[in-house]
Amino acid sequence: MNLRFVEAFYWVASLKSVSRAAEKLYLTQSAMSSRIATLEDELGVLLLDRAGKQFKLTGAGTRFLSYAEKLLELQREVKAEMGSGQAMAVSMRIGAIESVLHSWLIPWLEKLRADHPGLELELTVETTPILVDQIQRGTLDLVFAVLPASSEGVRNQALPTMEMAFVGNPDLHKKRNYRLRELADMELLTFQKGSQPHVTLLDLFRSHQMEPKRVHAISSISAMVQLVQGGFGVALLPRAAVERLTGFARLKPLTCDEKLQSLPIHASYRTDPSSKTVEMVVQSAIAFASGGKSHQKGARKSHKGKPLPSKKSMT
Structure with a gap:
């Protein structure tokens, strides 16, 4: 039994799509379909129910999926046991x-x-x-x-969650500490509407019966940093990002009298x-x-003097 064909079936079943499985394995959709058909011929059963528009495994396909997973796990164990000790390709x-x-x-x-x-x-x-x-x-x-x-x-x-901080232009924001009401009177910048930072920023002010003067939704940290440098307003950013960006941008974290909600981060993987x-x-x-703090210091030092990234990607 060709384990490449078993792998093809496993990903088709897992992703519930021949086209998405083909993309993952860097195959054409026709090549993926051919592998599944060859596997079905070898097993003597249909694994995919092709009658309806919705993706569906046959009863045999559902049973074989557990065997496919075990076969691929065994293949991994054999490679690990019999491997030559060469560096792993990632x-x-x-x-x-x-x-x-x-x-x-x-x-x-x-x-x-x-x-x-x-x-x-x-x-x-x-x-x-x-x-x-x-x-x-x-x-x-x-x-x-x-x-x-x-x-x-x-x-x-x-x-680990990411601590958030208000950041301003050191030439314009000279005070050591700022009260939330003072910040409410400033032009504020945060991520796009509906994002966690945008929602929690508005909730912070409203929980104190305040309405900020204006909140600008900016989809790029690089753009926010350049706007802050230009005196446009005060941005709410992850403190770790601010510390790293200060290697090539003049920024000043502003101490606030209210605790800011940290940004949760999750790793999701298949x-x-x-x-x-x-x-x-x-x-x-x-x-x-x-171990972020020690890493960030080293990273900030190594990037000092480099131009500010201009990639316009969203958070």
Whole structure:
């Protein structure tokens, strides 16, 4: 039995789509369909119910799915046991929100590459709803987002939360401490409407019976930083991102008399019975993010003097 065909069936069943499974395995849809058909011929049963418009496994397909997972797990164990000790090739499709990108993601990827020189990376920076949809559809292997994904075959792990801070222009915001009412009278910048930072910012003021003068929804940290530098207003950003960005931007964290809600971060990833690569990468990310302060100092120093990133991606 060709295990490549077993793997094809496993991902078709897991992602409930021939086309999405083909995309994951870098195959054409016709090649994927051919592998499934060949496997069905070998087993002498139909694995996919092709009668209706909705994806559905046959009874035999449902039974074979558990065998397919066991076969792929056994293949992984054999490779690990009989391997030559060569460096592991790591191919990952990773997605992240901007808050993670501008805090610990890049130095972590640098460490991951150092630990695994064979790293082949596809990186997507998007909003949480888009990232969650992509991990559920199987177009990404691992995402770092505010919300966990909820889908069969997807696991979630909470990462350390990100402390938030107001940040202003040091030439304009000279006070050491600011009261919430003072901040309410300023032009405020935060992420897009409906995002966790945007919602919690409004809730913070409303819980104190205040209505901020104006809240601007900006989808890019780079844009917010440049607006703050230009004197446009005060931004609400992850403190770790602010500390890293101060290597090439003049920013001043503003102390507020009210505690700000931290930004939750979750790692969501799809399990793969044929490889432990994703689990290894997730644990590496958790360990790195948990030791964030020392990593951020080193990263800030190494990036000092570089131009401000201009990528317009959403958080």
